[in-house]
Amino acid sequence: MKVVDLNDLPVKEEIKVILKRRGIVSLNPVQSEAVEKGLLEGKRLLLTSPTGSGKTLIAELGMLSHLMRGERRAVYVTPLRALTSEKFVTFKDWEALGIKVGMTSGDYDTDDRYLSRYDLVVTTYEKLDSLWRHKPEWLLETDYFVLDEFHYLNDGTRGPVVESVAIRAKRNFLLALSATVSNSSQIAQWLSAIPITTNWRPVPLKEGILVNERRRSQIYYSDGSSYPLAGSDPILSYTEKVVNEGGQVLVFRNSRKMAETTAWKIKELDLKLKKDEIKGLLSRLEEVEDAGSTEKEALKELIASGVAFHHAGLSRGLREVIEDGFRRRIIKVITATPTLAAGVNLPARSVVVGDIYRFNKKILGYQEEISVMEYKQMSGRAGRPGYDTEGESVIVVRNRKDAERVARKYILSPPEPIESKLGNESAFYSFLLGIASDVSSEDEITEVAQESLLDKELVKNYIEKGLAWLRENGFLEGVKLTRFGRRVADLYIKPFTARVIKDTISMNSSENCDIAYFHMLSMTPDAPVVNVSEQEGEDLIDMAYCPPFVDPEEGDEGEEYYSALKIALILHDWIEEVEEDQILSKYRIGSGDLRSIVETMDRLTYSGYQLAQVLDLKDHEKILLNLNRRVSDGVKEELVDLVKVSGVGRKRGRLLYERGIRKPEDIVMNPDKVKALLGEKLGERIVKEAARLLGGVL
Incomplete structure (x- = not known):
């Protein structure tokens, strides 16, 4: 198989110098074939090759060639935050050439306009999908997309988002990468890309x-x-x-x-x-x-x-x-x-x-x-x-x-062919809402939706049903997003999640406790799921000190109901500052589960607060805002201001509060006391963070 010597590669010498520092002196057969098929000229490629065959370097060469031709911006997309961080560190090498590298993930309710300063941006599929709904100028100027781990298009949960991103990305320069695409010719045709498929591995x-x-x-x-x-x-x-x-x-x-x-x-x-x-x-x-x-x-x-x-x-x-x-x-x-x-x-x-x-x-x-x-x-x-x-x-x-x-x-068999995962109501209606945030007519919605991998007749049927449902539930007027619909699109939550929140808080008073709100949010499609045994389900009912909005006697009990109730009780203990070890033991979950629950519920309480605001339900709005402020750090209400200071979590915050340090101003005014409680180095850092938060300089 062909191998290209690095000295023969038609790229700038500065690039070769950095690659040689990494120990790269030649391109392997997969990388060489990508160059041969037009990688450096901006040809659209779908590359399928085994893990470890050097696909990241192929992406780097593609993006660098694009940027050094004077084109606008490149975005590298991954399915996981951990991969996003890993690639960001790798790509920082290229800042030596004056290429500014940025990264973003999470926090979907923003257009991240600061990214206009960067030439190469690393992100996740979900974040990129949400950004397109906000239509920031910097993203509209971006014209090169690398779609990594592209086989996630076949994943039942993540696939609809990957497909939605691909539909928009394939209108630009494109490089899709995967280890496993058995129907690469079909997918390449859909992407208008040249397929490159090889089984070469650096280690057999x-x-x-x-x-x-x-x-x-x-x-x-x-x-x-x-x-x-x-x-x-x-x-x-x-x-x-x-x-x-x-x-x-x-x-x-x-x-x-x-x-x-x-x-x-x-x-x-x-x-x-x-x-x-x-x-x-x-x-x-x-x-x-x-x-x-x-x-x-x-x-x-x-x-x-x-x-x-x-x-x-x-x-x-x-x-x-x-x-x-x-x-x-x-x-x-x-x-x-x-x-x-x-x-x-x-x-x-x-x-x-x-x-x-x-x-x-x-x-x-x-x-x-x-x-x-x-x-x-x-x-x-x-x-x-x-x-x-x-x-x-x-x-x-x-x-x-x-x-x-x-x-x-x-x-001895190839993997299953990649197919669209947009073929269910929840996925397709979210897809439609995303399209509606970017177009102005039903014909345009149809045109974009027909670019999916789904059967054309099935798409037509889903569009008709989906638009009717979105109008009926207050997301659209005609094909234009309502104020409620626009907020849901920007928050990047599923329409079915928004409907649960809207219907529940519209039909219930705000007299219920935090468990009721957490349970409602945990019943939505965007919520995490936890395992609940049959006996545990009965115990959870007894543990809830106030009833959820939905009464299990009405026939809603079952695995989903009890999972939501368990999450609600976990969160209740969390914001009441119950020790983490006690929560993990009591509910038989891991620290990773707790972090995932807290992170997701931070987003959902924020979304609930925003929707209550749009719906002008002020009592619910106030409660949901308060819960949102408490969830991320797991604190009682009196610590909310204190934990805004970077480095002050629930434990340090409680220690400071019990010693009379009850707000950021107290930290700044009592530096010696803070250092005595937290230690010299940590205390000094937290005093500086409090001063920065308050806008002052020590």
Whole structure:
């Protein structure tokens, strides 16, 4: 396969200098083909190649060539905030060439006009979709889009947003990147792009099936070879073999509980560890502030043995320590849920897919097989460039009989074709609302909607039903957004969420307590979902000291109702300053769950407050504003002003308040007292932050 020497690349010398500093002296076959197909001339491309094949550099070369031709601005889009941060750090290299790099994610109710100062902006699909509704001048001037992890278009939850972004982005210069698009010709045609599809990997992948037979394990590889393993537990036997050969392992399990249980089993293995490096990592773990003490103690014990579990129940701080420890090869094994496969760059020599089945949350007790695409995403993590000559991925099955079928389905077959996920009312009506914020006639709405991947007749039907529903519920007058509709579009919440809020607060008095408001917001499509056992559901009813707006006696009880009630009670405890460890234990959730709930409810209480304002429901508006001010920091009302000072959270705020420091002005007027309570360095920093907040200079 063709390889281009960096010196022969037709780009400015300054670019080559920075690439050489990274250790890049030539382009690999995938990168070379992209250049050959017109990457540097601004050709629209859809690139499908395995994980680790250098797609980020391709994007960088595309964006740099575009900007250095004197074009306007480039936007790089990712599906996850963690990836956004990772790419932002990588792209900062190019500021040496005078290219200003910016980043934005979250906070959907803004046009981020400050980004007009930047040449290259990194963001998420949701943030970009929301920005288009605000129509900032800087975005209208942007004419190059990189759509990373483009296979998310096939995701039931995120897909509609990715498709909406792609419809707008494909009117400009475009580069779409993915590891798994089996119908790349069809998708490239839709994007008006040139398809580039390759299976080249910098580290070849060997795939196999791991079978437990008569208390012994055997790996059957797709190339016809096999390998016997000693021991009755195939995952433990395989993991020990790889680690003791100098490799690292990612073990994927189908639930948090299974990931944690597997980690504790692996802990008992005799892994080769560097004790001094582990001590440093354990010290960092101890300093993590956004985690529960029970989680930290468990992870400290595991990491001391070279293993850690990783899932969304862990706080961001804990996940970052684990990921960094694995990248530095201190942690040898991570047991994780499949969400890790779609996250940050974290390769290992070997990947173990411990389960091909998962529970279907919609059908109680029903297990379904994972998709081929999910397997490809997991197996794609195998093989560390620079460390391994070969990556290895194995699927664990219960018996030899299953081995052939599983190999045929997952190893020998391509992933499922990418299809539109706009084909449901909730997704399509949100899509329509976004279009309506940017056009002025029904013909224009139809024209844009017909650019989706959906069948044209289905689109026509959805447009007719959707416009009627949006008009009936007060979002549109004709095709023009009402004041209510405009606010919903700008807030970037789903129309069904807005209708729940509007109908509930319009029909109820404001005499209800915070639990009622939290429960209402948690019943919306934009709310998070938590697991609730049957017994727990009954207990939750007893714990609620005031009734929700919706009475369960009216037939609304069920999994959604109890999930919302559990979230409401968690939030009630949170804003009443109940200790975090107590909340995690009481409701059996992780610190990551709590952060996710708080972050989402911060947004939803703000949205509720804004909608109450538009609807002129002043009593509800006042209550929702008050709840919004308390949710983000988890404080009682008297601490709201104090925690506005950066660095003063719920614990420090309560300590200061109880010692007579009750507002930012008190911090500025009593610097010595603040330093005595919080320590010299921290106290000094917080005094300066309070002065900055008040607009003064010390």
